[in-house]
Amino acid sequence: MSNIWVVDREGVEYQLEAKSGAKVMEIIRGAGLPIEASCGGCCACATCHCYVDREWLPKLNPADEEELDMLDMAFDVNDQSRLTCQIRFAESLDGLRVTLAPV
Numbered sequence: 442m443s444n445i446w447v448v449d450r451e452g453v454e455y456q457l458e459a460k461s462g463a464k465v466m467e468i469i470r471g472a473g474l475p476i477e478a479s480c481g482g483c484c485a486c487a488t489c490h491c492y493v494d495r496e497w498l499p500k501l502n503p504a505d506e507e508e509l510d511m512l513d514m515a516f517d518v519n520d521q522s523r524l525t526c527q528i529r530f531a532e533s534l535d536g537l538r539v540t541l542a543p544v
């Protein structure tokens with residue numbers, strides 16, 4: 442079974458089971474962690490914003506224009522920022538680690 446690691450806003454780390462093809466946002470939300478994802482994954486809200494651990498950034502599909510536009514409107518964006526609804530989990534991402542961005 443594959444896993445991702447998610448650090449919440451209090452610094453608590455969770456290991457979550459991850460299935461290939463699922464959006465990382467769905468995995469986080471499905472585990473009951475506090476991610477709003479108000480647009481449901483349509484890349485239209487930026488409330489699924491997370492920081493991806495540096496070592497994992499090169500292994501992700503690069504952010505497309507739509508995601509970059511949405512991140513432009515998000516708060517506390519840095520060079521590790523991604524929208525987790527735009528990251529699809531695959532076996533190659535087993536062990537991915539992200540931190541929930543502040544709301």
Ligand code: FES
Nearest residue numbers: 482486487489526
């Ligand atoms: S859930 Fe809205 S942009 Fe990701």
